[in-house]
Amino acid sequence: MPDTAVRELTFAEAIREALAEEMRRDTRVIILGEDVAEAGTPFKVLSGLVEEFGTTRVIDTPISEAGFTGLAVGAAMTGMRPVVDIMFGDFLTLTMDQMVNQAAKVHYMSGGHLKVPMVLRTTLGATRRSAAQHSQSLHVWFSHIPGLKVVMPSTPYDAKGLLKSAIRDENPVAFFEDKMMYKLTGPVPAEDYTVPLGVADIKRAGTDITLVATSSMVHTALAAARLLDEVGISAEVVDPRTTSPLDRDTLIESVKKTSRAIVVDEGHEQYGVTAEIAAVIAEGAFYHLDAPVRRLGAMDVPVPFSPPLEDVTVPTERTVFDLARSLCGKI
Amino acid sequence: MTLASRPTQAVPEIAADRGLEMYSQMAQIRAFEEKVSELYTRAIMPGLAHLYIGQEAVAVGVCQALRRDDYITSTHRGHGHCLAKGASPDRMFAELLGKEAGYCAGRGGSMHIADPVTGNLGANAIVAGSVGIATGAAFSAKWQGTDQVAVCFFGEGALGQGVLYEAMNLAQLWALPVLYVCENNLYNEYTHYGETTAGDILARPAAFGIHGERVDGQDVLAVWGVATRLVARARRGQGPAFLLCDTYRYRGHHVGDINRTFYRSKEEEQEWMTTRDPVARFGEWLCEQGFAVPTALEEVGTRLHAEIDEAAQFALDAPYPAPADVRRHAYA
Numbered sequence: 302m303p304d305t306a307v308r309e310l311t312f313a314e315a316i317r318e319a320l321a322e323e324m325r326r327d328t329r330v331i332i333l334g335e336d337v338a339e340a341g342t343p344f345k346v347l348s349g350l351v352e353e354f355g356t357t358r359v360i361d362t363p364i365s366e367a368g369f370t371g372l373a374v375g376a377a378m379t380g381m382r383p384v385v386d387i388m389f390g391d392f393l394t395l396t397m398d399q400m401v402n403q404a405a406k407v408h409y410m411s412g413g414h415l416k417v418p419m420v421l422r423t424t425l426g427a428t429r430r431s432a433a434q435h436s437q438s439l440h441v442w443f444s445h446i447p448g449l450k451v452v453m454p455s456t457p458y459d460a461k462g463l464l465k466s467a468i469r470d471e472n473p474v475a476f477f478e479d480k481m482m483y484k485l486t487g488p489v490p491a492e493d494y495t496v497p498l499g500v501a502d503i504k505r506a507g508t509d510i511t512l513v514a515t516s517s518m519v520h521t522a523l524a525a526a527r528l529l530d531e532v533g534i535s536a537e538v539v540d541p542r543t544t545s546p547l548d549r550d551t552l553i554e555s556v557k558k559t560s561r562a563i564v565v566d567e568g569h570e571q572y573g574v575t576a577e578i579a580a581v582i583a584e585g586a587f588y589h590l591d592a593p594v595r596r597l598g599a600m601d602v603p604v605p606f607s608p609p610l611e612d613v614t615v616p617t618e619r620t621v622f623d624l625a626r627s628l629c630g631k632i
Numbered sequence: 633m634t635l636a637s638r639p640t641q642a643v644p645e646i647a648a649d650r651g652l653e654m655y656s657q658m659a660q661i662r663a664f665e666e667k668v669s670e671l672y673t674r675a676i677m678p679g680l681a682h683l684y685i686g687q688e689a690v691a692v693g694v695c696q697a698l699r700r701d702d703y704i705t706s707t708h709r710g711h712g713h714c715l716a717k718g719a720s721p722d723r724m725f726a727e728l729l730g731k732e733a734g735y736c737a738g739r740g741g742s743m744h745i746a747d748p749v750t751g752n753l754g755a756n757a758i759v760a761g762s763v764g765i766a767t768g769a770a771f772s773a774k775w776q777g778t779d780q781v782a783v784c785f786f787g788e789g790a791l792g793q794g795v796l797y798e799a800m801n802l803a804q805l806w807a808l809p810v811l812y813v814c815e816n817n818l819y820n821e822y823t824h825y826g827e828t829t830a831g832d833i834l835a836r837p838a839a840f841g842i843h844g845e846r847v848d849g850q851d852v853l854a855v856w857g858v859a860t861r862l863v864a865r866a867r868r869g870q871g872p873a874f875l876l877c878d879t880y881r882y883r884g885h886h887v888g889d890i891n892r893t894f895y896r897s898k899e900e901e902q903e904w905m906t907t908r909d910p911v912a913r914f915g916e917w918l919c920e921q922g923f924a925v926p927t928a929l930e931e932v933g934t935r936l937h938a939e940i941d942e943a944a945q946f947a948l949d950a951p952y953p954a955p956a957d958v959r960r961h962a963y964a
Contacts, residue, residue, distance in 0.1 A: 373768060374764055379769045398761065414747075414748050
């Protein structure tokens, strides 16, 4: 009989549990990154893993993102299943050639003869008072590249199930964790389960407006939806869960039902994930729309340090609420 | 560095049949590349190609020191490495012409030939782009307890790229079985390496504690001898090594680089071609040793040219990939 117990885990615990279970299941799964072993990363997401799996599988690297990401690409091509830890998403700039020119292209350019089953875990999200080089949400860059998959979990349940799918996937997968969510708790079953990549989840059903939201913005959208309830607006919250592949059908079907949509994502608004999803909705549900599809992303400025400045650069439940109310004509 | 400053190395002992095989491989690479040049000139080949003519002794000398299951990664000037590791000319020509029968089903082309069956993890069009991959393959071999070795071929232009030094640092820290083979053909595209490269090349591996050696890259026996030692060393678990090969490309940076006098003289080209040609030199040596006679080597050349013609014809006759399949292989 399967163990059907459902525990409350934090987002960080769910990620750690997914890694531990996959490392027990498959000895080819290893972790590489800066201060991943005894330190368990600055966010303590990996605490305890080196004690179980040893330093041959939880491997501290030099501060050398291009070097160890490139090494992981080669290791993945030759039989390993590396999980690379990039401490801050801002450091993705240093991995770009390895991920974009190498990992993303290998399968295609080898005519399908080589593959790169690796995961790159990293963080996103502002409001941690960390300034512009430790606060960016750069997932759109990888979402732009054919050959890569991009995962953006919003709950402990999704984080565990999606990470297990990412590790089992035969392609390079970038997995973005909002560092402000590590302490968020939620139900996580004890038994083995996966969440497939490319399937959106309706986090809250509604009839008047669709709020498409990613990562921690799902919680911002859910909070806005509760406020909207109070003024008689029923909001549906749809979480794509992966920006590549993108579950277009679920997004379009939701907007066909509600006739209005706001896309909320913490990447910069210009040329961003919000722009792409808004275009998908506009193309797929145009004749059902009662209002223009609107975007709410991070303001197009470098993330400021000073708290009163930083706080106005990201979408909040209030900005989502205000925009939704105006789109529904109830101001 | 001058042309005369050739390091001297003891001549390694070699059996006649292996010597003839090495000669034949070098001659095959040259015949292949001459055919590529012809296909380009006749406007039959899409895009460009970077010919390996002049550098044959490096690829052959190093790959002769490897097993079939050892790994290599290569560069934009990669045809020689692929052939020396065991790729078949017909499927290589097919790839160069963008045909479905090519090694990469026409998705890669001249700069991206990969053939995992012979341990070739792919040529790479980013300068120093494959150093992470080769180092990772060596990591895999060590982690999985196989005794495979990985060779990373790159030109001296890669010495300007930071990722090379990140990978070398990791390789030495973790004692990975990887051989970094730097082919110094003197020119970073259209610029002499002296204008781009500060300090001494071998001081770079030395800074990491990596064993480094320099060899005459126009002498296949010398390359083979030193590569055999360095590969054996890596296979024994003694870690990475760096092999600097002095060599020269006879042709342009790519097939379209015809007028080269703005960056190098015709006299310099002539001197390398007439006094240090790796194929001619090794042929003479084989005859001096009594391993071959000149007429036999001429017959090898005739046979290889016929095989290359046949391989190119196979590629010319092969079908293109279907446009409807353009997305195929984007994801595994």
